[in-house]
Every structure is written in C-alpha cells, then in structure tokens.
Amino acid sequence: xxxxxxxxxxxxxxxxxxxxxxxxxxxxxxxxxxxxxxxxxxxxxxxxxxxxxxxxxxxxxxxxxxxxxxxxxxxxxxxxxxxxxxxxxxxxxxxxxxxxxxxxxxxxxxxxxxxxxxxxxxxxxxxxxxxxxxxxxxxxxxxxxxxxxxxxxxxxxxxxxxxxxxxxxxxxxxxxxxxxxxxxxxxxxxxxxxxxxxxxxxxxxxxxxxx
Numbered sequence: 001x002x003x004x005x006x007x008x009x010x011x012x013x014x015x016x017x018x019x020x021x022x023x024x025x026x027x028x029x030x031x032x033x034x035x036x037x038x039x040x041x042x043x044x045x046x047x048x049x050x051x052x053x054x055x056x057x058x059x060x061x062x063x064x065x066x067x068x069x070x071x072x073x074x075x076x077x078x079x080x081x082x083x084x085x086x087x088x089x090x091x092x093x094x095x096x097x098x099x100x101x102x103x104x105x106x107x108x109x110x111x112x113x114x115x116x117x118x119x120x121x122x123x124x125x126x127x128x129x130x131x132x133x134x135x136x137x138x139x140x141x142x143x144x145x146x147x148x149x150x151x152x153x154x155x156x157x158x159x160x161x162x163x164x165x166x167x168x169x170x171x172x173x174x175x176x177x178x179x180x181x182x183x184x185x186x187x188x189x190x191x192x193x194x195x196x197x198x199x200x201x202x203x204x205x206x207x208x209x210x211x
Contacts (some may be wrong), residue, residue, distance in 0.1 A: 015085045016063075021092060023076040025101055027084035028109075028127030031071045034099065037131050041151070045159045058094070059135055059168055060087035068168075076101065098121055100129035133194070135211025137202060138169065144194045145187070159202035 009021030047056040054070040065073065070077045074182070076099060080091050096102055105127040108202040112118045117144050122128075133139040146154035165173045175196055176183075182192050201207035 017085070018079065018081050019085070019088060021078050022078070023078055023092070023096065023101060025075055026103065026105055027074070028105055029073060030125050030127040030129065031073060033082050033125060034129050034131060035071060041067055043158055044155050045162070056134070057167065058091060059138070060084075060090055062087050064167060065091060067095060069090060069099070071099070092135040093153055097132045098134050099131060103129060106128075137171065141169070141174075141195060144191050144198065147191065153186075158184040161187075171202045175199045175203065 017048060035052060035054070038047075038054050038128065042049055042112060047054070047134070049055075052072070053068055053070045055066070057065055058065045060082070065083060065087060066081040068079045078092065080088060081089065082088060109122050113120045121194050137180055142154065143163075144160060145157050149157070161174075161182075163180060179189070179192065184187075184194075186194065198207070202209065
C-alpha cells in the first residue's frame with residue numbers, strides 16, 4: 001500500500017527489484033520499546049507498523065523504494081524494494097541508523113547503571129536503543145509541520161504536501177511552490193518561512209541533513 005501511494009521510479013536501463021538481508025544486532029536488544037516508539041510516530045501513507053514489522057516508502061539517491069524490517073530478539077530481517085540496486089547499501093545504512101543497530105548496548109548500560117536514578121531502569125530494560133531516521137530532510141520538514149499541532153493534524157498536512165509536491169518532496173519544489181498552494185496544504189505563513197529557509201540551505205549545500 002505504501003509503494004502504491006508513492007508510485008514507482010523509472011527503471012529504464014537499471015537493475016531493480018527486491019532483496020532480503022539479515023542484519024546482525026548487538027545484544028541485549030530491547031525490541032518492544034523500539035517498536036512502540038516507531039508505532040507512536042507513524043506517518044499514515046508513508047509508514048506502518050504491524051506486530052514486529054515496520055514498513056515505509058523511502059526516497060533514495062537513484063529513485064523511490066520501500067523497506068519492511070522485522071525486529072527479532074537476535075536479528076533484524078529487512079526486505080527492500082529498489083528502483084535501482086545501487087541504492088541497496090544506502091538503504092541498509094539508513095535502516096541501521098534508524099534502529100541504532102551499531103550502538104554498543106553493553107558499554108552504554110554499564111555507564112548508565114552507575115546512575116542512582118537510571119540504574120534500576122537499565123536493569124529492568126537492558127539494551128534500549130535511540131531511534132533515528134531514514135531521511136534527514138523529511139525529518140526536518142516533519143518537525144516544522146508538527147509544531148503546535150497534533151500528530152494526526154501533522155500527518156494530514158504532510159500527506160497534502162506530498163500530493164502537491166510529489167513523493168520525492170524535493171527542496172527545490174517546495175521553494176518554488178507559491179504561498180497559497182502551501183497554505184492550502186495546511187502550512188501557515190510562519191511555517192512556510194521556516195520550511196523555505198531550510199530548503200534554501202539544503203539547496204545551497206550549506207546544510208547536510210544526512211550526516
């Protein structure tokens with residue numbers, strides 16, 4: 001369903017399709033809190049969480065894609081649908097970043113366990129991860145959109161923006177869009193100003209949101 005909403009990127013002269021990979025994790029791995037966080041911040045039409053699987057559409061350097069990651073106690077199974085197989089390494093790297101899979105939970109828990117307030121919490125749920133993101137620009141715009149509105153209202157605005165600007169949500173498209181069109185999507189004058197300033201910095205190469 002997610003891929004149907006975002007469409008498919010052109011596939012002329014490129015290798016495309018599906019791949020499945022198994023990602024190792026360092027133990028302990030607190031799966032349930034991670035899933036609960038992802039589920040609480042789902043953007044309808046872009047993301048979904050069902051049981052232990054998180055799925056979403058994804059903008060990648062060579063086209064649109066989709067991922068579905070299933071979290072197990074000892075590993076993460078990832079299924080990728082790519083418009084261009086050259087994006088496989090980027091997609092996997094973003095998944096690892098989103099799930100904080102490269103963290104050293106033993107070292108982190110050892111430090112936090114020494115705190116009188118945090119120690120009991122660490123003992124109760126070892127191996128907590130700090131969720132991140134798979135798309136820095138998307139995260140920044142979602143932060144602007146979500147200011148002083150409910151999660152549901154922010155999701156509605158985001159989906160209208162995607163309908164207006166296209167699934168790629170490119171910074172230059174947002175800059176070129178007129179005030180009335182963005183207002184119709186639910187962006188106030190102030191939020192438009194923030195979004196345009198963000199896009200200008202990204203387009204000028206002065207702000208790298210992927211590092």
